[in-house]
Amino acid sequence: MIVKESFxxxxxxxxxxxxxxxAVVSATAAYLLVDVADISWLAxxxxxxxxxxxxxxxxxxFRANTAYQRWWEASTIWAQITGLSRTLIRxxxxxxxxxxxxxxxxxxxxxxxxxxxALRQAAWAHCLARLLRRQDATAELTRLLPADEVDxxxxxxxxxxxLARLQSQAVFRGYAAGILTGLDNxxxxxxxxxxxxxxxxxxxxxxxxxxxxxxYLSRMFVHCYVVVFPFAVIGVVPAHRWLxxxxxxxxxxxxxxxxxxxxxxxxxxxxxxxxxxxxxxxIGLERDLLELIDVSERPARAVPVDGYxx
Numbered sequence: 001m002i003v004k005e006s007f008x009x010x011x012x013x014x015x016x017x018x019x020x021x022x023a024v025v026s027a028t029a030a031y032l033l034v035d036v037a038d039i040s041w042l043a044x045x046x047x048x049x050x051x052x053x054x055x056x057x058x059x060x061x062f063r064a065n066t067a068y069q070r071w072w073e074a075s076t077i078w079a080q081i082t083g084l085s086r087t088l089i090r091x092x093x094x095x096x097x098x099x100x101x102x103x104x105x106x107x108x109x110x111x112x113x114x115x116x117x118a119l120r121q122a123a124w125a126h127c128l129a130r131l132l133r134r135q136d137a138t139a140e141l142t143r144l145l146p147a148d149e150v151d152x153x154x155x156x157x158x159x160x161x162x163l164a165r166l167q168s169q170a171v172f173r174g175y176a177a178g179i180l181t182g183l184d185n186x187x188x189x190x191x192x193x194x195x196x197x198x199x200x201x202x203x204x205x206x207x208x209x210x211x212x213x214x215x216y217l218s219r220m221f222v223h224c225y226v227v228v229f230p231f232a233v234i235g236v237v238p239a240h241r242w243l244x245x246x247x248x249x250x251x252x253x254x255x256x257x258x259x260x261x262x263x264x265x266x267x268x269x270x271x272x273x274x275x276x277x278x279x280x281x282x283i284g285l286e287r288d289l290l291e292l293i294d295v296s297e298r299p300a301r302a303v304p305v306d307g308y309x310x
Contacts, residue, residue, distance in 0.1 A: 012257070015256070015257075015260045016252070016253055016256040016257060016260065019222060019223065019226050019252040019253075019255075019256040020249055020252055020253065020256075022223060022226050022227060022252065023226045023229075023230075023248040023249050023251070023252035024245065024248070024249065026226060026227045026228075026229070026230050026231070026248065027229075027230040027244050027245040027247075027248035027249070028245060029230075030042070030043075030230035030231045030234045030244060031230070031234065031241055031242055031244055031245060034231070034234050034235070034241070035234065035241040035242075040235075042231055043231060043232075043234055043235030044228065044231045044232040044235070045232065045235070046232055046233060046235065046236045047232075048228060048232040049228065049229050049232035049233050052224075052225050052228060052232075053225065053229075055221075056221050056222065056225050056255060057255075059217075059218055059221060060218060060222075060255065060258045060259055060262065061258075063210075063214060063218050063259065063262040063263075064258055064261055064262040064265075066210060066214070066262070066266070067210065067261070067262040067263070067264075067265035067266040068262075068265055070205065070210070070265065070266055070267075070268060071265045071266075071268045071274075071276065073205065074202065074205050074268035074269060074276045075268070075276050077198050077201050077202050077205065078202070078276060078278060078281050080194070080198045081125065081128070081195060081198045081199075081202075081285075082281065082284075082285050082288075084191050084194045084195045084198065085121050085124075085125060085195065085285055085288075085289060086285075086288055086289070086292065087191050088117075088121060088188060088191040088192065088195070089114075089117065089118050089121060089289050089292045089293065090292055091187055091188065091191065092114060092117055092188055093114050093292060093293060095180060095184045095187070095188075096110045096113065096114060096174070096179050096180065097110070099178070099179055099180070099181065104178060104181070105177070105178050105179045109177065109179065110179055111293075113170070113173075113174050113177075113179050114293045115293055115295070116170060117167065117170055117171075118289045118290060118292065118293045118295075119144045119145065119289075119290075120144070120145065120149075120163060120166060120167055120170065121167065121289055122144055122282075122285065122286035122289050122290070123140060123141055123144040123145050123153075123163060124160055124163040124164065124167070124195070125281075125282040125285045125286065126140035126141070126144070126282045126286070127140070127141060127153065127159040127160045127163055128160040128199055128202065128278075128282075129278035129279055129281070129282045130159075131158070131159060131160060131203075132202055132203070132206045132269035132278060133269055133270070133271040133275075133278070133279075134271070135271065137153075137154075137159060138150075138154060140282075141153055141154065141159075144286075149163075149166060152166075160199055161196075161199070164192060164195065164196055164199075167192055168189065168192055171185050171188045171189065171192070172185060202269070205268065205269065206267075206269045209266060209267065210266045215263060215266075218259050218262070219259060222252075222255050222256055222259050225251075225255065226248065226251070226252045226255070226256075229248055229251055230244050230245075230248045233247070273308045275310070277302070277309040277310055279302065279310045280302030280309050280310060283299055283300075283301065283302045284301065284302065286298070286299060287299060287301065
């Protein structure tokens with residue numbers, strides 16, 4: 001996620017250089033043919049630029065808005081994951097602390113069970129973040145889980161789903177050991193079910209892009225408008241018609257940047273600078289979960305690097 005307030009123009013230009021080149025060629029051709037060579041019939045009616053520009057602006061606005069909605073939905077999904085994970089560990093601790101206080105369960109066994117549940121949930125968050133970005137989660141899993149569980153998760157096609165199963169099994173082991181009683185396990189299973197739903201939503205967001213015609217047509221329409229614009233405007237310029245060249249550059253830059261912003265935001269888990277910062281969010285969630293079970297040694301908070309938070 002971009003958190004800095006200023007942008008580096010050199011990192012922006014590669015995304016728009018083709019359209020800028022196209023604008024220079026088209027505007028130069030319009031100037032030479034219409035103004036210098038006096039081929040007046042090549043000067044199109046200005047209404048062409050007005051109508052096409054309006055239609056293109058509406059299309060790009062729809063594209064950018066749709067892409068931002070996807071980014072916001074991805075952020076909302078991760079907020080739900082954070083809330084459900086905190087609820088899971090908070091409720092688990094409250095229920096099991098009560099059993100220890102009543103003498104119904106061994107306090108050391110309760111603490112160990114709470115610790116394992118919290119670490120496994122933190123590992124689930126990290127594993128999901130890595131899965132969405134198609135990255136390796138070995139480092140996080142090795143740090144948080146026992147070796148047998150690490151091997152099991154790494155061998156799976158869907159590591160978070162396996163971790164969810166291990167969480168469910170841990171809940172029922174706690175029930176069998178007397179750490180949980182009555183309907184305690186159903187409360188925890190409800191939170192686990194909610195987390196599985198949010199995982200599925202995040203995976204859908206990661207694997208299902210905006211329909212490709214939206215991307216292709218918006219790019220093609222920008223290219224066409226950049227070519228047509230100089231020929232449609234030069235006829236209404238009374239003097240200094242060479243100014244059509246820098247004007248065409250500005251128009252190309254404007255429309256192309258809007259189109260690229262929409263294209264960049266449509267994939268919120270693509271491990272790019274515009275991403276939802278799932279790595280930082282997973283680290284923050286791990287800190288929260290460990291704090292809920294009174295673990296003082298927690299990972300440092302994620303900080304932006306060169307203005308980007310990952």
